[in-house]
């Protein structure tokens with residue numbers, strides 16, 4: 001028997017990528033050979049045609065922002081283009097109904113513009129209406145932006161290729177417990193392991209001091225929220241993405257900063273100081289230290305609802321809530337899971353959730369790859385696996 005083969009045949013016309021994108025998405029959802037599979041070589045990698053994911057959507061937003069002049073472009077316009085690339089694309093995009101002509105509506109003069117939401121499908125569909133050269137250049141600009149986003153995420157160790165990585169982005173992973181079930185199969189036994197991990201993403205004050213010790217004064221700052229929530233201020237450390245090369249770059253208002261919070265560590269979104277200053281004020285190290293330590297300690301046991309609102313609806317009814325907490329617990333099923341797949345499906349049958357593959361590296365270099373399991377289903381899974389296991393072994397590790 002043979003696995004099905006597919007051959008992608010498309011022209012270079014950018015607008016036609018839409019059809020490839022739809023087919024790629026469908027094939028991926030059917031489990032066809034795609035990204036994340038080591039056997040998939042670059043040319044067979046379908047993910048290059050599937051743009052409808054979080055990176056694709058971010059790239060589209062940034063591309064349209066650059067075209068509208070709302071945002072500093074992540075990627076410069078094509079150097080060999082004769083004329084004003086963004087302006088020409090803007091006019092053409094308005095012409096084909098991809099963008100509304102905000103200029104003529106006079107809205108650009110007002111301070112806040114509603115976001116123009118353009119879906120990936122609409123983008124790929126509408127660009128077919130652009131002249132061929134502009135169409136290909138715009139698509140190229142979009143994929144260049146996407147490449148820039150992906151390489152940024154890879155550099156930060158946060159690139160998600162369908163697998164969630166923990167332990168490589170600065171967070172600390174500790175193994176707490178492993179339950180091993182020896183499951184009998186046709187020709188012997190195979191282990192199924194249910195691991196419990198703690199992932200710590202917070203940043204202690206001593207880690208902050210170590211971080212800023214290596215930085216120039218102009219490249220970092222502390223900010224504290226102007227308002228109080230449940231009697232608490234929030235604090236963050238911002239660190240310039242690019243160190244200041246001169247006095248001039250230091251003052252630049254579009255300089256981007258990484259944002260660190262005591263409880264959740266490095267934030268996904270980078271910020272400009274002007275945006276931060278709307279809700280926060282710059283403080284000195286001494287003032288930041290008190291709030292930082294307070295938040296860091298509190299979020300070891302308190303969830304964000306309790307800390308910022310005074311109570312948590314989830315905890316009140318006796319469930320577990322880890323929102324905003326420094327430490328999160330992950331349950332990961334690894335080993336010979338195929339042999340117990342029927343049991344997994346049986347236990348999880350009432351649950352709607354996407355199977356998430358998770359890859360962890362603990363602080364003592366243990367590497368585990370497996371399936372993420374929701375907390376509420378851990379005990380039922382243990383019960384179900386124990387029924388058929390020849391042997392069940394609990395191993396506890398120090399927390």
Ligand SMILES: [Zn+2]
Pocket residue numbers: 303304305306312313314315321322323
């Ligand atoms: Zn909560």
